[in-house]
Amino acid sequence: MRNRIAGRLDRIPPSGIRKFFDLVSSMGGVISLGVGEPDFPTPWHITEAAIHSLEQGYTMYTSNSGMIELRREIASYLKTTYDLDYDPNTELLITNGVSEGLDLAVRAILDPGDEVIMPDPAYVSYPSCVLFADGVPVRVPTSCDNQFKLAAADVEARITSRTKAILIGYPANPTGAVMEIGDLADIADVARHHNLMVISDEIYNLLVYDTEPVCFASLPGVKDRTILLAGFSKAYAMTGWRIGYAAASADLIAAMTKIHQYTALCAPIMGQVAAIEAIKAGEPEARRMTQEYDRRRRVMVKGLNDIGLTCFEPKGAFYAFPSITSTGMSSEEFAETLLTEEKVAVVPGTAFGQCGEGHVRCCYATSLSNIEEALTRMARFVKKYRRS
């Protein structure tokens, strides 16, 4: 018999956190800074709206594109917030989170061998999704010296005749980096000049601190070549509802919908109903949660710097990405030893790409007392292993 598993999968490394997950799950008393989701439950008015819809019998499929009411609300939100015009009938698609949106986007635009330029470190799914689509991920190193921003010149240097798209995600998981409007405009120039598409993952777009969110598609002259991916998971604490959306020109959305209708059919209806409530009335709660993250962010970043894990100021998402080089350990070694000795879980930076080496991801979407206890334990740990 030939191999049972498709050869394509051999090119994709297993997730970098599997063994940590098993280890953390087997231990008690662990403070986890290793999660990638809000610690708040979904605001009650949103949950209640979904419960009501279930009671009313809304338990069926929706149209492949998603409920028209939700698409209209999203179109109106994008218009009001970023002055972007998307036709809810042809230019918006409701997806099962941004995760599905990303998969659809790369599958819709890549032919085998097409290259996608993306930052390193970056969210774990970016290179894998490109590989699943038989594309080639091309990583652009970024570092804390430049606040983990993607430099346009570095992107340009990696463009070949096979380059099809640039894939960005700011505010960024795992670094918490944001790209200011000027930084993004430089990327937009490169995309225009070299006729490239841009996939912009903006799931964390509402979670920014001391700066304004920027929507890449709203920059001059790039809307047509941009696939905007966003959703409700992070800002509205709705990770488990699995609702995201893609906004792009009609040909792209039609191509993505073609895949979506055969592979996912539609996003879950209860999630879509909840998302309608979130986008219509969720802003005050979203703002309250963002303010809470901001407070914890300040405590986390100050605390990490105070104990000798230098950390640039993350202005988005809910992650800090401190350097751990003062301990002389690799990221994996640090994460594993910290977990075993002090029962604090962090994610090694290398899970997000080679350039994550020397860093760990610390999520501050947890209670202030957890953050402070974690910092106390980490301080003890760093003191023990510090190489002066």
Added chain:
Amino acid sequence: MRQIFDILANDARVTPEQVAAMTGLSEAEVRSTIEEAEKDRTIVKYKTIINWEKLGNEPVMALIEIRLQPQRDVGFDAAAARIYRYPQVRFAYLVSGTYDLAVLVEGKSLHEVGAFVSEKLAPLEGVQGTATHFLLKRYKEDGEVLEGGEEDKRLPLTM
């Protein structure tokens, strides 16, 4: 500044140093703001929410609706003061609607609360009538759900 109070209203035990870290204000600034607020009674008191049921000696509580006769020049304030000065009265609010004053009265027993209402509150000058509602169960106190608690249901590691 407002942030300092938001933080303390949610958790009185947060130290000025922590408030400073959370807000980006200087510790000195936080300290002086708090001191000032304590002095002018913007911050009235720091207290604790306790689920007495767990201790097995939950006090008996009753919500009392009181209809008051307003008085010339002082409206309801004088009559309200005569009521809220009793230590048994835990909360007192002037409200709109079919009655005027809503008070929460605490006592050791039904009898004690009943006696307080009939012997102290009802006969007061200006009190036109009362309706007593004994509390059967406390679900939520000052924004905090008492039972259950919100344990972390998230997976310990996710990307």
